[in-house]
Amino acid sequence: AQSVTQLDSQVPVFEEAPVELRCNYSSSVSVYLFWYVQYPNQGLQLLLKYLSGSTLVKGINGFEAEFNKSQTSFHLRKPSVHISDTAEYFCAVSEEGSYIPTFGRGTSLIVHP
């Protein structure tokens, strides 16, 4: 069974600084990887997903993530954050043949002015 680890529960950062949110997974089969964002009191919104092909995936709002199979990681990055990026970010993994993704516990990104 797959599992997802988000190593940081909270990441504080100043506005316009770069940020990386870490995600590691474990699985014995092929996986598909997702990052979702949750703004306060809202549902989850897809940022980006990796299915196949290029390991660098670009998403909405200037975010990107890189799939590293050897390190079983899918870290999310943004070169310059805005106050409006303050939110909870969830990494999720789906195994080939499974329709139910497993979610990490989330990382709270806090952007300070």
Add this chain to the structure above:
Amino acid sequence: NAGVMQNPRHLVRRRGQEARLRCSPVKGHSHVYWYRQLPEEGLKFMVYLQKENIIDESGMPKERFSAEFPKEGPSILRIQQVVRGDSAAYFCASSSLAHSTDTQYFGPGTRLTVL
């Protein structure tokens, strides 16, 4: 295009009462998923339904919880005789396919508080 709709957004119940949570999927989506989110935790899968069928309820407690997705109308998650531990945010998601590559679209959630 309307996204996933959930109502109510907030629900307060006393211990022992029933909670009914509704979810209308994206138009044209026939796959509905329910998740529970406890404070400072990720989403935990509860149940996956297609129209008139429960496909996977492996994440749903065996007692007091039930779900349906009728031919007409929204999907309903029903919690009978609620207890304080049921307090959580409940999210519904829908998809057009049931495949591991498919994106799930989430509703805004129902925040249940049990007094």
